[in-house]
Amino acid sequence: MLEIKNLHKRFGDKEVLKGVDLIVPERGVYGFVGVNGAGKTTTMKIVLGLLKADEGEVKVNGIPIAYGNTETNKMIGYLPDVPEYYGYMNCMEYLKFSGEICGMDATDCKRRSEELLEMVGLADEKHKIRGFSRGMKQRLGIAQALLHRPKLLICDEPTSALDPVGRKDILDVITTTAENQDTTVIFSTHILSDVEHICTEMALLNNGKICYSGSIKELKEMHRQQGYIIELENETIENPNGTETEMRQEVQKLLEKGIRFKKAELMEPSLEKVFMEVVGR
Amino acid sequence: MKKMMAFIKKEWMELKRGGKLVVSFIVFMLFAVLDAGIAKLTPVLFDLMADELADQGLNIIQTDVTAAQCWDQFNGNLLVLFIVFVIMFAGILVNEYQKGTLVLIVTKGMPRKGIYFAKLIMIVAVWTVNYAMMTALTWFYGDYYWDNSIMHHMFGAIMGIWLFGVMLCCLIMFFSTIVKGMSGVLLCIGGFAFTCSIIGFVPGVDKYLPTTLSDMMTVMRGGADISIPAIIICIVICVASTIGGNILIEKKVTL
Numbered sequence: 001m002l003e004i005k006n007l008h009k010r011f012g013d014k015e016v017l018k019g020v021d022l023i024v025p026e027r028g029v030y031g032f033v034g035v036n037g038a039g040k041t042t043t044m045k046i047v048l049g050l051l052k053a054d055e056g057e058v059k060v061n062g063i064p065i066a067y068g069n070t071e072t073n074k075m076i077g078y079l080p081d082v083p084e085y086y087g088y089m090n091c092m093e094y095l096k097f098s099g100e101i102c103g104m105d106a107t108d109c110k111r112r113s114e115e116l117l118e119m120v121g122l123a124d125e126k127h128k129i130r131g132f133s134r135g136m137k138q139r140l141g142i143a144q145a146l147l148h149r150p151k152l153l154i155c156d157e158p159t160s161a162l163d164p165v166g167r168k169d170i171l172d173v174i175t176t177t178a179e180n181q182d183t184t185v186i187f188s189t190h191i192l193s194d195v196e197h198i199c200t201e202m203a204l205l206n207n208g209k210i211c212y213s214g215s216i217k218e219l220k221e222m223h224r225q226q227g228y229i230i231e232l233e234n235e236t237i238e239n240p241n242g243t244e245t246e247m248r249q250e251v252q253k254l255l256e257k258g259i260r261f262k263k264a265e266l267m268e269p270s271l272e273k274v275f276m277e278v279v280g281r
Numbered sequence: 282m283k284k285m286m287a288f289i290k291k292e293w294m295e296l297k298r299g300g301k302l303v304v305s306f307i308v309f310m311l312f313a314v315l316d317a318g319i320a321k322l323t324p325v326l327f328d329l330m331a332d333e334l335a336d337q338g339l340n341i342i343q344t345d346v347t348a349a350q351c352w353d354q355f356n357g358n359l360l361v362l363f364i365v366f367v368i369m370f371a372g373i374l375v376n377e378y379q380k381g382t383l384v385l386i387v388t389k390g391m392p393r394k395g396i397y398f399a400k401l402i403m404i405v406a407v408w409t410v411n412y413a414m415m416t417a418l419t420w421f422y423g424d425y426y427w428d429n430s431i432m433h434h435m436f437g438a439i440m441g442i443w444l445f446g447v448m449l450c451c452l453i454m455f456f457s458t459i460v461k462g463m464s465g466v467l468l469c470i471g472g473f474a475f476t477c478s479i480i481g482f483v484p485g486v487d488k489y490l491p492t493t494l495s496d497m498m499t500v501m502r503g504g505a506d507i508s509i510p511a512i513i514i515c516i517v518i519c520v521a522s523t524i525g526g527n528i529l530i531e532k533k534v535t536l
Contacts (some may be wrong), residue, residue, distance in 0.1 A: 048388050068393070068531060078388040084381040086291065088298040100287035101389045144385060 001026045001152055001184040002047065007056035009042055016042050018208035020056070024152075024186060029178045031195035031202030031216070032188040033275065038205045040188045044156050048078055061151055074102070077145030077183070081157040083137055087130030091122050091140055094129060095147055102148040109147070116143040120173055135166030142173050146183065153177065153185045159194055171198050192271045204278055211278055219274055227267040233260055240267070284391055288399035296407065301369060308365055309411040310418065312358045317422030320350040348427040349502060355419050356498040359442065363495065367449060370404050371466040374457035378533075393530045397454060401523065404450045412443055433503035441507055445494040448515050448522075455522035458529035491515040 002024040009017040016039045024030045034040045045051040047058055052067035059065070060072040085094055092113060099109030117123045120139040125132075132140065138158055145153055155174060159167040175198050178185045187199060195202055196216065203213035212219055227240040228247035237250065244266055251264050296302040323346055327334075334340075374397075377383045387393065416439055423429045449470065456469035477492040487493060488508040494515060499505045 050384070050387065073388055073390050076388065078385065080381075080384060082381075083385060085385070086295065086382060088295065093294075097287060097291055098385070098389055100290075101284055101386055101391045103283065103390070141385075148389070 001061060002186065003057075003059040003062075004043070004047075005057045007043065007046065007058065008054045009039070009046065009051065010054055016208055017046075017053075017056075020205070020208070020210055022203050022210055022213060024184065024203075025201070026184050027178070028201065029174060029185040029187050029199045031199035032186055032205065033190065033192065033195055033202055034188075034205035035190055038190075039208055040190075040205055041156055043205070044078075044154050044186075044188055047154065048076060049073060074148065075151045077148070077150035077153040079138070079141040079145045079153065079155045079158050081160050082134070083141035083144075085129045085137065085140070088128060090128055091117055091125055091143070094140070095144060098144050098147050104148060112147055112149075113143070116146055119143070119176065121169070133166075134161055135163070135169060138162060138166065138170050139173060142170070142177065146177060150183060153183045154188070155185060156188045157190070158187075159189065159191060167194070174198060192275055196271045204275065206278065216271065219278075220271065228265065229267065230254070230264040231262040233262070285395040285399050288386075288391065288395060289403060292399055292403040296403070302407070305366070305369060305407055305411055306414075309362070309415040312355075312362055313415040313418035313422075316354040316358060316419045317351050317426065319354050320346055321422075321426060323350060346427070348423040348429045348431055351419065351423045351427065352432060352501050353498055355416075356496050356501070359495055363446070363449060366408065366446070367453065367467065367470050370407070370450070371453055371457075371470070372463040373400050373404055374454060375461065375463050375466060379462065393533070394527050397458075397527055397530050401450065401454045404453065405447055408446045408450055409443065412446055432501050434497075434500050434507055437507045438497035438500045441494040441497055441500070441512065444512060444515050444519075445491060448491055448519050451519045451522045451526075455526040455529075458526045458533060489514055491518060 002022070004020055004022040007017050007020040008015070020039070020043060022043075032040055032043075042051060046053045046067075047060065047065060049065055049067055049072070057064060061075055063072050063075075065072045086097075089097065095113035095116070096106075096109060099106070099113070104112070114123065117125070120143045122136065122139055122143065125136070129137070129140070138161075141158070142153075142155075145155075153174075158174070159170050162170060171194060174185055174187065177183055178198075187195065189195060199216060201213075201215050202219070204211050227238070228242045228244070228250075229239075230237040230247070230250060232254075239246065239250075242250075247264060247266065251261075254261055383391075383396065386396070420429060423432075429435065452470055452473060453466060456466045460466055460469060474492065477490050481487050481490055481492065489510045491511055491514055493508050493511040497507075500507055
């Protein structure tokens with residue numbers, strides 16, 4: 001769906017992107033992870049044609065993008081971290097305006113708007129956007145981004161500015177979108193728990209380069225530590241260097257002795273821990 | 282074209298709901314009423330002040346008011362009107378950058394040139410309609426109370442002032458692609474007017490300056506012809522600033 005090759009971007013003396021290579025497959029939610037200032041937004045803006053790349057190639061659904069070129073944007077929906085609207089409009093008026101900009105038929109636009117507002121929980125909201133909370137603006141952001149049925153939805157840190165309830169709402173809507181709307185979602189964020197929650201695959205951007213891309217499960221597997229924990233009734237047996245075979249043997253011994261235990265598990269590395277390891281912190 | 286029409290409709294809604302349309306209409310109409318009102322009240326004011334002025338040694342014998350006084354007021358008020366208009370519309374594009382409202386629209390496929398022209402068309406339309414109504418009202422009062430036929434080159438003079446207003450609209454848009462905030466646009470317009478007035482000190486240069494078109498009283502009184510070079514330079518500035526603005530908005534990194 002999205003193919004990025006050797007992408008370079010420099011702002012003055014600072015080289016933000018140092019040869020980003022990335023392939024995002026069709027369907028599902030793809031995590032795009034990096035610390036603040038890693039270059040996530042710069043990459044996304046280049047994909048959207050808002051910034052000019054110094055070097056490299058970006059293709060959306062096989063079509064190369066160019067700075068200022070709006071052709072590929074017909075296939076892309078964009079949700080920024082803090083979307084800004086015309087406060088004097090209400091949801092329906094904003095979506096109608098967006099539909100006209102996208103060149104949608106008026107009837108189709110109205111039907112689609114109603115459907116999307118229902119999906120994001122703003123169907124009964126008749127007030128002007130200026131009175132909306134951040135969470136509501138973010139939900140409207142998803143509706144406007146999906147209005148023209150894009151093949152690719154770019155969400156640039158959509159949960160960063162939200163409270164836990166707003167975050168959960170947005171994550172749920174994004175998951176629903178990926179499942180029901182025939183849209184590939186790129187979820188750019190630095191909040192790792194969000195990525196773990198809704199993505200199956202991800203790319204890690206660090207120091208202007210992709211240092212990992214693939215499934216989250218495989219990434220954790222690669223960084224799996226030796227070690228296991230067995231919780232007994234009153235104590236815990238922890239072996240940080242033990243293997244799976246050793247854990248099985250230990251469990252067998254406990255069973256033979258008739259000692260009851262609550263659980264036995266191999267140490268699972270958290271994505272946060274893996275992330276820290278990968279970025280070398 | 283459809284996209285630009287959609288954006289023009291949005292601009293119309295913004296001006297209407299933001300109250301700018303009503304406020305600008307009221308301001309222009311107020312100036313029109315003031316033009317005739319002050320001219321009409323001048324003899325009354327002088328009569329009221331006659332005793333006080335006589336004490337200071339000034340004797341007012343007779344005050345004849347003609348349409349010329351009405352158009353004098355019209356020209357005299359134009360400077361304030363231009364300042365109010367520029368302040369009112371200086372933020373038409375830069376406010377969108379500052380709020381970030383254009384990002385979603387541009388990523389939806391709205392061409393930047395379309396945004397530029399939609400806003401320029403809207404601002405010129407507001408200026409034209411309000412100015413036309415103000416001029417028509419002043420004309421009506423001038424003819425109703427006095428006689429407009431004593432004035433000279435009226436059509437040309439009125440069109441000259443309109444052209445100056447259009448140039449201001451073009452400059453607002455052009456400067457909006459260079460600076461980041463509304464104060465920057467105001468400073469640039471002020472700088473332009475200041476530069477023109479400085480150049481105007483050079484003898485003989487006056488007739489080439491577009492600012493000559495902002496006060497047409499001498500022309501209306503028959504003391505001079507409309508300066509064709511000033512009109513040509515004004516049109517050149519309109520065209521050049523629009524071309525320049527379109528090039529710059531395409532290159533603008535932060536929307």
